[in-house]
Amino acid sequence: MPRFFRVMKKDANDNLPVLAQNSLGVRPKIDVDIDAQNNVQVNGKGMSVSPDWRDINHKRIQIRKCDVVPGAQGSNNTFCFRHGTGPFVQGAVTNDLALEPDSATHGNVAPVQMVQFPTFEGHIASTRPDWVEDET
Amino acid sequence: MAARSLTLGPSYLATVRGAHALHRLIAEGKDDSPEADAIRDASDGPWEALSETERDRARWVAEDLYSIYEEPPALQQMTREAQSGLIGAYEAKNKGEWDKALALLREWRAYVDPALASYLRGLIWYDAGDRATAALFFQHAYKLDPNNFNYAAMFLSSLSSAEPDAALIEAEKILHDHRKVSPVIYVRAAEIKLMSARLLSDAEANRIFAQLEPVLKDAMYFAEHEPKKIDTTTVVMALGLLAFGYEFQGRWQDAVDHYTTALQLDPDNDGLLVARGMILYGSYNQAIKDLERAVQLDCPLIWPYAMLAHHALNTHLYEECIRLCEQALMKKGSAAVKSEILEWEAIAQAALEYSPGSIEHAFEQATRTDAANDRAKRNLKKVKGAPRKPPTGYFEVRTEAALRNSGNAERRYEMARA
Numbered sequence: 001m002p003r004f005f006r007v008m009k010k011d012a013n014d015n016l017p018v019l020a021q022n023s024l025g026v027r028p029k030i031d032v033d034i035d036a037q038n039n040v041q042v043n044g045k046g047m048s049v050s051p052d053w054r055d056i057n058h059k060r061i062q063i064r065k066c067d068v069v070p071g072a073q074g075s076n077n078t079f080c081f082r083h084g085t086g087p088f089v090q091g092a093v094t095n096d097l098a099l100e101p102d103s104a105t106h107g108n109v110a111p112v113q114m115v116q117f118p119t120f121e122g123h124i125a126s127t128r129p130d131w132v133e134d135e136t
Numbered sequence: 137m138a139a140r141s142l143t144l145g146p147s148y149l150a151t152v153r154g155a156h157a158l159h160r161l162i163a164e165g166k167d168d169s170p171e172a173d174a175i176r177d178a179s180d181g182p183w184e185a186l187s188e189t190e191r192d193r194a195r196w197v198a199e200d201l202y203s204i205y206e207e208p209p210a211l212q213q214m215t216r217e218a219q220s221g222l223i224g225a226y227e228a229k230n231k232g233e234w235d236k237a238l239a240l241l242r243e244w245r246a247y248v249d250p251a252l253a254s255y256l257r258g259l260i261w262y263d264a265g266d267r268a269t270a271a272l273f274f275q276h277a278y279k280l281d282p283n284n285f286n287y288a289a290m291f292l293s294s295l296s297s298a299e300p301d302a303a304l305i306e307a308e309k310i311l312h313d314h315r316k317v318s319p320v321i322y323v324r325a326a327e328i329k330l331m332s333a334r335l336l337s338d339a340e341a342n343r344i345f346a347q348l349e350p351v352l353k354d355a356m357y358f359a360e361h362e363p364k365k366i367d368t369t370t371v372v373m374a375l376g377l378l379a380f381g382y383e384f385q386g387r388w389q390d391a392v393d394h395y396t397t398a399l400q401l402d403p404d405n406d407g408l409l410v411a412r413g414m415i416l417y418g419s420y421n422q423a424i425k426d427l428e429r430a431v432q433l434d435c436p437l438i439w440p441y442a443m444l445a446h447h448a449l450n451t452h453l454y455e456e457c458i459r460l461c462e463q464a465l466m467k468k469g470s471a472a473v474k475s476e477i478l479e480w481e482a483i484a485q486a487a488l489e490y491s492p493g494s495i496e497h498a499f500e501q502a503t504r505t506d507a508a509n510d511r512a513k514r515n516l517k518k519v520k521g522a523p524r525k526p527p528t529g530y531f532e533v534r535t536e537a538a539l540r541n542s543g544n545a546e547r548r549y550e551m552a553r554a
């Protein structure tokens with residue numbers, strides 16, 4: 001399973017990512033394309049991730065990490081989470097999700113087949129226990 | 137040779153402008169606000185489009201911007217190593233090695249007065265071509281040291297180039313009570329105000345100039361009575377603005393007198409030479425000398441080449457006319473001006489007995505360049521039945537006075553728009 005990172009809000013109760021469109025989740029019609037029947041299109045779009053948290057847009061890296069990433073401008077209320085252990089290449093994340101890299105420093109966690117938007121949100125949410133905070 | 141500025145693509149500029157906006161929110165304690173999140177969301181797309189070099193540059197801009205909002209490091213005693221590093225930064229800037237210059241300045245900033253460090257960062261970004269980032273650093277330098285007029289002058293200059301509306305607001309604040317600040321600052325504010333008003337209407341420009349004239353005359357008072365309080369560049373700028381304003385009012389003699397005084401202080405100022413040369417064109421020989429000097433100075437404006445081409449045509453120096461037309465056509469200019477220059481080139485070709493095909497082609501180009509040029513259309517018709525060597529006056533050419541009037545109007549408009 002490919003390894004990737006994403007900056008998300010943390011639930012203080014279990015130290016796992018908060019489920020939300022701007023945390024562990026996707027924004028409909030922005031991060032994914034949706035048809036008239038509310039189906040998520042299978043076109044490589046999905047939840048944005050990076051192979052290393054240092055590759056993430058510096059505006060999302062927490063201000064407290066300025067000593068590691070110059071110009072970090074992200075909210076200090078977010079955290080870098082890691083998922084998986086394998087190389088950052090196209091491949092299955094779960095039975096329903098795949099990593100679709102679009103460059104060496106960015107990719108999307110996308111549906112493997114056309115599903116209703118709430119179903120896709122559920123598939124993303126199902127990965128929640130597998131995320132680990134990692135800012136090393 | 138001047139160092140080449142950076143090519144700043146739209147994704148890079150969007151990323152850096154986003155960093156500016158986010159820094160403002162962070163400084164206000166709104167780093168976790170919906171506005172901040174909206175900026176971050178909008179910045180992901182441009183970020184993905186950046187090369188690694190651009191990403192590094194954008195990260196470091198954002199990092200350096202923290203110096204504007206945070207307490208500066210304690211000033212260290214200058215060492216030989218630090219001095220060498222800062223000289224290296226200056227040399228890198230002069231060579232156009234912008235990232236290296238910024239990195240060296242960052243490394244040794246603790247050895248430089250914080251206001252000077254921001255001013256130097258501003259200068260690097262100004263020359264590198266990012267005037268909006270430069271304006272932020274110059275503004276910071278000015279805030280830390282309001283008595284250094286260079287900081288204020290560069291702040292206004294970069295702001296005027298990057299964000300004209302914001303520059304006008306700053307200028308109006310300064311002009312509201314101009315005697316509180318140095319003439320170095322209020323003359324630049326007057327320039328911003330006058331140039332912005334010019335784009336509204338001639339009447340508005342006249343009204344604004346009536347307000348600015350006493351301000352500029354205050355600066356001239358300093359030049360005459362307390363010259364230590366004002367530098368030559370500012371005096372020349374004040375004289376140029378007064379002359380520019382008098383042109384709008386049709387006070388030609390006053391305009392020429394002020395341009396002349398300014399040229400005594402700055403004889404190789406091509407903008408002033410062109411302005412005076414164009415006002416005097418057709419009336420005084422000095423005009424030709426001014427325009428020729430501007431050409432020698434490799435003036436980037438189209439006007440000295442165009443006016444001298446017209447003069448060469450009228451004085452039957454046809455080869456010279458063609459050479460000047462070619463030079464003029466390589467400069468930036470309106471379709472109307474370029475169309476007329478193409479006509480002169482065609483007429484000079486006819487006088488030199490070029491092939492009828494070549495002459496006709498030049499007139500056709502003139503009509504295509506400006507479809508509203510009816511004179512070029514009439515000249516094109518005449519070329520069909522023209523004798524091998526048409527007599528002087530066979531083709532229509534505007535008089536010196538007509539060219540002077542329209543040329544000056546267009547020059548003033550372009551100056552205000554620049």
